[in-house]
Amino acid sequence: MTLLTDIDTRSRAIFKSLVETYLETGQPVGSRTLSRATGLDLSAATIRNVMSDLAAIGLLDSPHASAGRMPTEEGLRLFVDGLMEVGAPTPEERAALEEEAGSEGHAQGLLDRAASQLSGLTQTASLVLTSKYDRPLRQVSFVPLDKARALMVLVDDAGDVENRLISVPEGLPATSLIQAANFLNAQMSGRTLTEASASVLREIDEKRGQLDELTTDLVRQGIADLAKRPGGGPQLIVKGQSKLLAAAGDDLERVQRLFDELERQQGIVDLLNAAKEGEGVRIFIGSENPLFSLSGSSVVTAPYRDKDRNIIGVIGVVGPTRLNYARVIPLVDYTADVVSRLVR
Template sequence: MVFLADIDSRSRQIFKSLVDTYLQTGQPVGSRTLSREPDLGLSPATIRNVMSDLTSAGLLEAPHASAGRLPTEKGLRLFVDGLMEIGAPSPEDRRALEAEAGGEGEARSLLDRAAVQLSGLTKTASLVLTGTNDQPLRQVSFVPLEADRALMVLVNKAGDVENRLMHLPAGLPANALVQAANFLNASMSGRTLAEARSEVAKAIEEARGELDDLTRELVQRGVADLSTGMGGGPQLIVKGQANLLTDAAEDLDRVQQLFEELERQQGIVDLLTAAKEGDGVRIFIGSENPLFSLSGSAVVTAPYRDADRNIVGVVGVVGPTRLNYARVIPLVDYTAEIVSRLAQSSQG
């Protein structure tokens, strides 16, 4: 493994200039191009010799027979960890992110909008893992659709709304939906789903004389459907996949592979769940992350917290390893701050 201390100052300067140029252009960088950099003031021959040493050290590679070089994954890691200069998001970027997440609406809708804005600003696909949604329920209602189907509408304390299509028992009385909703609200309101399921089971036993068989069956079906509803596990938001097609004409195979990897939602959930263990921004470059290793992609993540400072979810982006890391990292970090505020306000 190569450390920054292993490279002399001239080699660091050349290496940093090469990676900066590559991240801007996406093209192999040659010694003649770097020799025109006023800050370097070195001849092409001198730069070639240094590039050769950096290639031998595993930090650069030559994709073709041309004299140009690209940073390897190891080189990008060294650059990101030790040579990159990271600032704060611009006032314009801050305003854009805050405008999307700071308006009125349900918590899920605000998260969606923050994810869309982040993907737009970074030209990547954005990822938000909301964690297990175990907010106490506020209200349950049923909306009849057809004779044998109804929509179960769930609203939790955070204001999230979730609709569940459910089949109704045959011959259900007209007032059964209202009766079932009243029963569930009395048993579940103010409780998390984990608490509510066991409570409803007890309540059904105690109310055998109050509920007819069909209404009781409807209540039981509703509780069964809740096992995969709110609180059923981490929820994943993916936005901005179309951004990955930008400037992809020469690398469509990689983008297609990345699209296929984004379809594996459980893998993304596992990745972001693992990212929750870190504190602050985490960066996975290429094969450092097995999920996106085939497409050679980079993932940048940051956790967000609730009012008690517990990590409850993760914000991130995925894109090519040729990310503008200096811009993307502070944007992901700032979005995590905004989402933390959303999570904290939803607890109030």
């Protein structure tokens, strides 16, 4: 692995200029272009020699013998870690993200809106991993569907709604559904499922005479179902895949591979879960992550947190390795900050 200290000052300047030009144009960069861009007053022949040396140590590559040079994945990593000048979102970009996200409230809607806006600003596909974690409940209700089934509807304190299908005894009267919901709301409102489950079961035993047998069975079944699936699995949101096509140019095969990789949702969930291990923005370039090794794509992620500063999810973008990292990184970071402030 080449370190920044392994190359001299002149080579660093040429390398930095080459990568910046490549990220802007998406095309291999020639020595004549760099001789005009670096401001180092170097001849094209001198720059060509430096580029050859940088290619020999694995930082540059050339798609064709007569073409210019482009950074390898190792070269991009060196640039991102040591040479890139990261900017900040413009006031207009900040305003757009905050306006689109809205205000505190329904977490699912907030994440959808933030992901869509991030995709639009970066012209990439955006990814959000959100945990279905144990939030305090606001309301429980039962909706009869047919003679043997009912829908248990859970509304948490963020306004998110979860529906669970349960079996009920045939002929169960509507009054039992209402009574069971009233009992659960009295015991569980404002408390998490974990906090309330054990005490609800104790309450049933202590007040056995206050609930009829069918209602008691319904309450027990509801608690058992909640205990069996206390929070569900993580949810994945993907927005803006069409942006990848727009940016593909003639490289449609790579984008098709990326679409195929996005279909493997468990792989993306694993990737985003790995991103939770970092405190801030994490960048995965090309084959650094096996999931995107075929399409040669990059992922930029940042965790978002709840009001207690616990990491509860990850937001990010995926696109070609030719991302405008200096612009994308602060946008992802700021979006995660906006979501952290608003998710409740």
